Amino acid sequence: MAPRVGLEPTTLRLTAECSTIELPRNNGAVFSLHQTNISPVNFLRISGRGSALRYAGLVDDSEFRLRADQALDNLNNRCATASNDFPLDADMSGGALVIEFENPPAKFVVSPNAPVRQIWVSALLRSFKLDWDAAREEFVAPQTGESLAALLSSLASQHLGETVTL
Numbered sequence: 577m578a579p580r581v582g583l584e585p586t587t588l589r590l591t592a593e594c595s596t597i598e599l600p601r602n603n604g605a606v607f608s609l610h611q612t613n614i615s616p617v618n619f620l621r622i623s624g625r626g627s628a629l630r631y632a633g634l635v636d637d638s639e640f641r642l643r644a645d646q647a648l649d650n651l652n653n654r655c656a657t658a659s660n661d662f663p664l665d666a667d668m669s670g671g672a673l674v675i676e677f678e679n680p681p682a683k684f685v686v687s688p689n690a691p692v693r694q695i696w697v698s699a700l701l702r703s704f705k706l707d708w709d710a711a712r713e714e715f716v717a718p719q720t721g722e723s724l725a726a727l728l729s730s731l732a733s734q735h736l737g738e739t740v741t742l
Contacts, residue, residue, distance in 0.1 A: 637690055643708055644688035644695055647715050647724055648673045651686060654725060654742040662740055664732065675728070682735055684728065695724060699731045 652673055655666030663678035672687035684699035695715045697704040706715040706724055715724045722730065725742045732740040 640690060640693045651724060658740060658742055662736060677735060
């Protein structure tokens with residue numbers, strides 16, 4: 577049975593399981609998604625620079641909040657451990673994780689954005705938006721495939737000039 581698809585301005589809702597979906601764009605380019613066992617209420621978003629298709633993979637706002645809270649708590653614990661070896665301090669503030677570096681001074685902010693069901697990272701004058709990857713069961717940067725912890729490890733390593741593993 578072919579999936580039924582309802583197209584809204586930037587969101588595609590799947591109502592049946594499928595393995596490949598192709599979406600033509602106005603300029604003739606085609607988006608492809610290879611995914612199995614997609615729940616009827618999950619969403620796909622077309623975003624980025626007009627060429628990226630992301631699978632959010634979360635059922636509802638409460639599940640997003642639970643997953644985001646777990647991810648930030650886990651990252652906070654990793655930062656606490658890393659602070660024994662590196663000049664950094666992590667604190668939860670207003671629902672966001674703030675990581676501050678002593679030398680050289682800097683601040684990274686990791687925060688959930690519930691309306692778009694992403695975790696946003698602001699660090700080193702850049703921003704990163706991570707989506708939930710249901711297959712990996714973690715938040716992932718769609719451009720690189722890095723997990724939240726791997727992304728923050730890379731950013732901290734860049735900032736400090738030495739390898740940091742969170």
